[in-house]
Amino acid sequence: MVEARSRERSLLRKSLSPSHACATPLELGGLADGSLAQPGAAHLRDHVSGCARCQTELKLLNDFENAAPGPDEEGAVRWISARLERRFSEASARPSPWRARHGGALPRRSVFTALNLGGFALAAATLAAAVTIGLREGRAPELAQPSPAAPTVLRSAGITTLSPAGDLDAAPNELRWEPQTDAASYSVQVMEVDYVELWSAETRDASIALPPALRARIVPGKPLLWEVVGKDAAGRVVAWSGKQRFRIRR
Amino acid sequence: MSNHLAAGGSGASVWLQELFRRHYTKVVTWCLRVAGDREEAYDLAQGVFVKAQRHLGAFRGDSKVSTWLYSITRSECLNYLKSRCPLNDSLDDDIAEALPDDPESRPEHAFELHSSVQAARVLLDRELTDTEKRVFILHYGDDVPLLTITRMLGLENPSGAKAYLVSARRKLARALRRWRASERLTA
Numbered sequence: 278m279v280e281a282r283s284r285e286r287s288l289l290r291k292s293l294s295p296s297h298a299c300a301t302p303l304e305l306g307g308l309a310d311g312s313l314a315q316p317g318a319a320h321l322r323d324h325v326s327g328c329a330r331c332q333t334e335l336k337l338l339n340d341f342e343n344a345a346p347g348p349d350e351e352g353a354v355r356w357i358s359a360r361l362e363r364r365f366s367e368a369s370a371r372p373s374p375w376r377a378r379h380g381g382a383l384p385r386r387s388v389f390t391a392l393n394l395g396g397f398a399l400a401a402a403t404l405a406a407a408v409t410i411g412l413r414e415g416r417a418p419e420l421a422q423p424s425p426a427a428p429t430v431l432r433s434a435g436i437t438t439l440s441p442a443g444d445l446d447a448a449p450n451e452l453r454w455e456p457q458t459d460a461a462s463y464s465v466q467v468m469e470v471d472y473v474e475l476w477s478a479e480t481r482d483a484s485i486a487l488p489p490a491l492r493a494r495i496v497p498g499k500p501l502l503w504e505v506v507g508k509d510a511a512g513r514v515v516a517w518s519g520k521q522r523f524r525i526r527r
Numbered sequence: 528m529s530n531h532l533a534a535g536g537s538g539a540s541v542w543l544q545e546l547f548r549r550h551y552t553k554v555v556t557w558c559l560r561v562a563g564d565r566e567e568a569y570d571l572a573q574g575v576f577v578k579a580q581r582h583l584g585a586f587r588g589d590s591k592v593s594t595w596l597y598s599i600t601r602s603e604c605l606n607y608l609k610s611r612c613p614l615n616d617s618l619d620d621d622i623a624e625a626l627p628d629d630p631e632s633r634p635e636h637a638f639e640l641h642s643s644v645q646a647a648r649v650l651l652d653r654e655l656t657d658t659e660k661r662v663f664i665l666h667y668g669d670d671v672p673l674l675t676i677t678r679m680l681g682l683e684n685p686s687g688a689k690a691y692l693v694s695a696r697r698k699l700a701r702a703l704r705r706w707r708a709s710e711r712l713t714a
Binding site for chain 2: 289290294301302303305306312328330342343344345353354357361364466
């Protein structure tokens, strides 16, 4: 009985595992966002349309892209992110004491300290800000109501955003923020409330016009987020606005 | 001004900063759903970021960063499941009890009889709902435990993925009986 079940499971696995014709996750992503080159894309699209396996993978990829903690997951995600942030900080602050003492194999939870992470040292500072601000925004923030007499000023982790914020009467034409003295350029991103990116751009100015295609996606009642990251001349992140929220009134 | 952030345009370290800043939420959330336990999910998420850092040089920039990160997360999660959560056969026993006690009605048996992988795929595609297909494929194709599938797919019915698997197997069994009956008629 056990042997029969094992044989059956093996056969099912063979039937349901990806075949040589199935798309890889990277190819599925390319198909989904239109970046996969022709003529391979057309051939692959035909396969995916008739392949339950590929469609399952595509669904999982989409779920991953949109993954955000639910109410019952927020506490655990906050806890994990805080520990990761601490681990990053440790990795950037000191060399690996474990390797110095023991060399060779490492306990699983010390893997960050085992790496000579040049990039991680820089990443640590940013992740720390990201964890703090991102978790603060785990619940949807209340919309700030801009005063008609003066522009709304929202201060967060470095960059002061000017507009848009809160409830608006019409789709904004641009994003504006106060210039940062250390910043030589800025990266901006507009996203859905679940952090799915709608548009991103780089500029050297303290404002940037929104393209018509993006403005068309700003519809009444639908909240969106935006953020700006300041970078120095070497491309290092020096300031961040945190995520700001706005929407057009219904 | 240049639209769209270019991977590696200002050096790997800046690119890494962007990677973590933009994607840690989805990686951590995904790992939590796969592991179902915050300690395990922490280890898993840590492994994903370390692997991303190690394989940074292999990223060619011709796919979205989040897609590339998904492929790493997916691989790490499947490896984790294989190492930590061998399939719980008692769940399959429960499912077997919910089905008619007829070995020939079991889809595995028919698939074996006909040795046809293609036939299995056609039947699956024709007979099952999208959610049933996903549960069936993840459970039997990737050895993902049913409780994990319930969390991954966000299934909110009381029995989660198990209900879909039972339903899928019943449908496949019925389809196979019909198929055998039509074969007998044409023979």
